[in-house]
Amino acid sequence: MKKPVTETAGAGTGNDRAWIERSSWAYGLVSPDPVVRSAALDRQARGQREVEAAFDRMYQGPSLAMLLFPVRNWARTRAIDRCLPGALGSGSGYSYARGSISSWPRLPLALLFLEWEARYPREWTEHAKSWGVKQALIRDLAATDHDQQLRTELVELVDLVVRRAYRCKDREYVRVARAVDGDELRERLHDARGSADPTARLHAGYVLRLLDRPEIPNTRHVWRTWLAGAL
Numbered sequence: 206m207k208k209p210v211t212e213t214a215g216a217g218t219g220n221d222r223a224w225i226e227r228s229s230w231a232y233g234l235v236s237p238d239p240v241v242r243s244a245a246l247d248r249q250a251r252g253q254r255e256v257e258a259a260f261d262r263m264y265q266g267p268s269l270a271m272l273l274f275p276v277r278n279w280a281r282t283r284a285i286d287r288c289l290p291g292a293l294g295s296g297s298g299y300s301y302a303r304g305s306i307s308s309w310p311r312l313p314l315a316l317l318f319l320e321w322e323a324r325y326p327r328e329w330t331e332h333a334k335s336w337g338v339k340q341a342l343i344r345d346l347a348a349t350d351h352d353q354q355l356r357t358e359l360v361e362l363v364d365l366v367v368r369r370a371y372r373c374k375d376r377e378y379v380r381v382a383r384a385v386d387g388d389e390l391r392e393r394l395h396d397a398r399g400s401a402d403p404t405a406r407l408h409a410g411y412v413l414r415l416l417d418r419p420e421i422p423n424t425r426h427v428w429r430t431w432l433a434g435a436l
Contacts, residue, residue, distance in 0.1 A: 228292060228314055234321045234328070242325070249332045252287025289318050290338045306349045315342050316358055323365040326372055340374045347380035356385045364393040367408035368400075375408075379423040382412050391416070407432075 233245030293315055306312060319342060322329040346359060359381050366378050382390060394416075397409035411431045415421055421436075430436045 225310060225314070231289060231292075231314060231317060234289075235317065235324055242328075246328060246332060249288050253332070255287050256291060289314070289321075289333045290335045293318065293338065293342075306345050307352060307355060312355075315346075316362070318342065319362060320365070322372075323362060323369065326369070336373050340377055343374065343377040343381060347377075347384040351385055356387075357389070359385045360387075360390045360393065363390060363412070364397065367394065367397050367412060368402065368405045370404055371408065376423060376425070376428055379412055379415050382416060383419065386416050411436075 230245055230248050233241045234249065236242045236245065293311060306315075309315070318333070319339065321333070322339060346355075349355075351359065363378050363382050363385075366375055382394075391413070394409045394413050397405040398413060400406060411428070414431065414436060415423055415427075421427060427436065
């Protein structure tokens, strides 16, 4: 799934390109090399501490009303430069320019954020937990247009998720599966359903069932019904 940080779906602004170059360290978060991953985690933790310190300073001093807005923006800028998920933007947790998310210059780092959670859930939870950002990204990735490269990355992401223990908001990946349904995805899901891992069999079977029955809503009730063996 990983690709060079300089390869983006859209050209972006000069600020976007500079930010992408500065953020190349984040790819270490999904490295199979524990030394590389540890260094990236240290970088993430330092960024978090710097952002927290910036917000602490925002509430100090005698002229809070005058300073609040510029300091808030400064602290947000620090977040963009220093760590995830703040690096993805603001508002609901991230933001992208007008148009499709496929042309968002920061899309590779958004995919990295989700891959990190899928591959190393404990580290993600300790250093960058944000269920709201996870949910928002998954929903927008499901709703956008998908070129072949993005489809391939999303298929791999669904495959990673169905093969691990269920986590908060994982059910949202059914949206992605339905959006990129095809031979490649189904081959992976059938492989997972036939594996020796009971978790993979359970999750892959659920996704395949909802792919075969698009009229079934992906609700909590439906998921619980599946877990009970009644769907």
